[in-house]
Amino acid sequence: MIHDIKLPLFTKRCLFSIVQLQMSLLDFAASDPATRIELEAYGKYLDRDDCCFKGYGQHIAAAVWHGHRPKRPLAKIALLQEFSQSFHSSDDPRPVYNAQDFKRNWLKRIRKEVENLYQCTEAKIEIGYFYGDGIQYIKGKATKNQSENTEVAPVWQQKAGEFFLYFYNAYLEDSKDGFPASFFPPDMSALIPGGKHFGRQELLKLFLVENNNLHICPVCDENGYYTDSRGTIRATIDHFLPKDTYPHFACHPHNLIPTCYGCNSSVKGLRDPLHVTKGEPGPGILYKEAMPYAEETRRKDTFYLTVDLSKGLREIRLGNLEYNTQLQDGNEDGLNAALEILARVYDIPGRWATGNPLQENKGPKDILAEESKQNDTSVETKKPGFVADRVSETLFRRMRHFLGQGKDIMPGDNMIDELYNALSLLLYYLSEEDRYKDPLTVPMLWILAALLAQEKQQLHQVLLLQQQGILPKDRHFIPAGLDEVLSWSGQDNAKIQRREDTIQAILNVAMKKKGK
Incomplete structure (x- = not known):
């Protein structure tokens, strides 16, 4: 982000409650192969002493089970059943995925990543690949054009991913009503604007109130990011960590940023802030300074843009974004990561000028090597540069x-x-x-x-x-x-x-x- 943005506390509580609900449903489906995916059993599961929904588990279970859309009231439950059946099956072609301890450890890792991103207390968070073993990325779905040797995620992971994405697609995408108030604990549902749903409009309106001085896209500083059409807010919502690669963050409050269309689609696309190339070995590292709602970073006072005026005012050239070490006590690796993400994922400062277009599939070493050549004043530079x-x-x-x-x-x-x-x-x-x-x-x-x-x-x-x-x-x-x-x-x-x-x-x- 170029600009500091604040996450509304109520949005944070509501959406994290939904993510906790998703995780509890998956835990329930994976708890026992003999467990029947039914309302009464799930209600009892939520009312456990160690569950955050204790005391109103039956109420929320009924709301989730019956839904509020008559055409597909049990779509999420059907996905949950498929996940449970495949999770407890033993017909996976790779032996490593047959072990139940691996599957349960996978669930624990996913929950830990969700909770760590919510708390935002650690200097950095390790986030593995959702599909696969967390280290090696595996494609989420097989297609008819793929050969028999194409590696795809096991069925239980695919169903878990579809389950997470269902909640975003059904409740938070454009023109959706939102999550029914009955999905939330009573103290939270009573505060939902209008008292019926918490959805896209509520998310956007709360964001505008909390960031009432922000009229420009918080990522690029280039365009307005919303329009108000007779009380309806129109804006794109960017998943900072792409939801197709990290489905467990599809509804996570710290992963949703109202941005302009360019930042969300035409420029960023599916670029992954954590990995330069899909399948790169090792989990990704998300530093606190690179998180969208990293309010403590104070980007306004920390980041600055280098400018080259050697060719006069008729050919001003933009350099790199850098950080002022005299004003910032933050993690140097985290600040470098934040600037690298702006450059590689959102093409900033390249979008502010012409020349030196964004290059695909370049790793950090390639970027650093190019910058080293560009900063070498001992030889004549051949870079096109960012002509402002x-x-x-x-x-x-x-x-x-x-x-x-x-x-x-x-x-x-x-x-x-x-x-x-x-x-x-x-x-x-x-x-x-x-x-x-x-x-x-x-x-x-x-x-x-x-x-x-x-x-x-x-x-x-x-x-x-x-x-x-x-x-x-x-x-x-x-x-x-x-x-x-x-x-x-x-x-x-x-x-x-x-x-x-x-x-x-x-x-x-x-x-x-x-x-x-």
């Missing part, structure tokens, strides 16, 4: 508007100081007033900061030379960048000189006439 034409044009229009076409910058000895102070004020507004509200504010902020820092350094060097007597003290030096900005507002040296010559000529005539 779109961002810079937006910034320049903003600067012209802010400077009022130069009418507020008076010519004279203090002209450069006035211009510098005016642009410094604009920098403040971009950082404190316009961030979260206007598109592309983050890259505009750092381009303007780079310009002012460069010009300030040049002015300081001239002052030193004047103090040393190398340059005359009465010479007014105008840095190239500020000089170009003045030209946009009609305040460049040539125009100023022409105006002064014209004024002087008129005054000379007037003075001669007066003398006569």
